[in-house]
Amino acid sequence: METSETSFNDMQSVKRNFFAMRNGVIADTLRRSGSPFRIIFGLNLPQLSEIASRTPHDMDLAERLWANTTTRESMMMAPMLIDRSVFTADDARRWIATIPAREVADIICLKLLRHMDYAAELAEELAESPSAMSRYTGVRLMFNLVAADPRRAMAYAGRMLEVETDSGCRAVAQQLREECEFLLDDK
16 A cells, blocks of 8 residues: 655645644633634744744745734744845835734734834834824834834834823833833943
8 A cells, every 4th residue: 555645835834833833721811811813823932933944934925824814823923934135115014004913013023024124214104103003013113123223212212102092002112211211321
């Protein structure tokens, strides 16, 4: 009897890895706390980073994962698979417009946007958005850039605290200001 080896496409392989590392306790906790995702495997950031390190960094796969808005881990891993040399500011705006949860905003800022040449300008642009999620993403992005230019980040935090009404954005802007004060205190 012949044995046939089953092969999986990249998306199937990623999903199989999610399934193999699933954590029901974390998934249940996220569901109870109101996570907007229908499918939650309960993976943490180191697990997602490990899977990403073994997965081809491919724009098409990253786009398909990002478009899989029902699955938490898909949207969180997509920014880790982007070829940064081809991810434009327009691509970033398009992705940001569809962010469903702060957790995803945190990951896209940490793993992708902070590395882009246009990061600071994008954060400034997002501060003016009518969308609270986009403004939150802008503040998180600037938080990731604070070490490079604490004075700019301080001014940004001050502006956000003057006008921001969303409690999540205000909280991060306050943390950003405190981080800037700490960094600028030595100078």
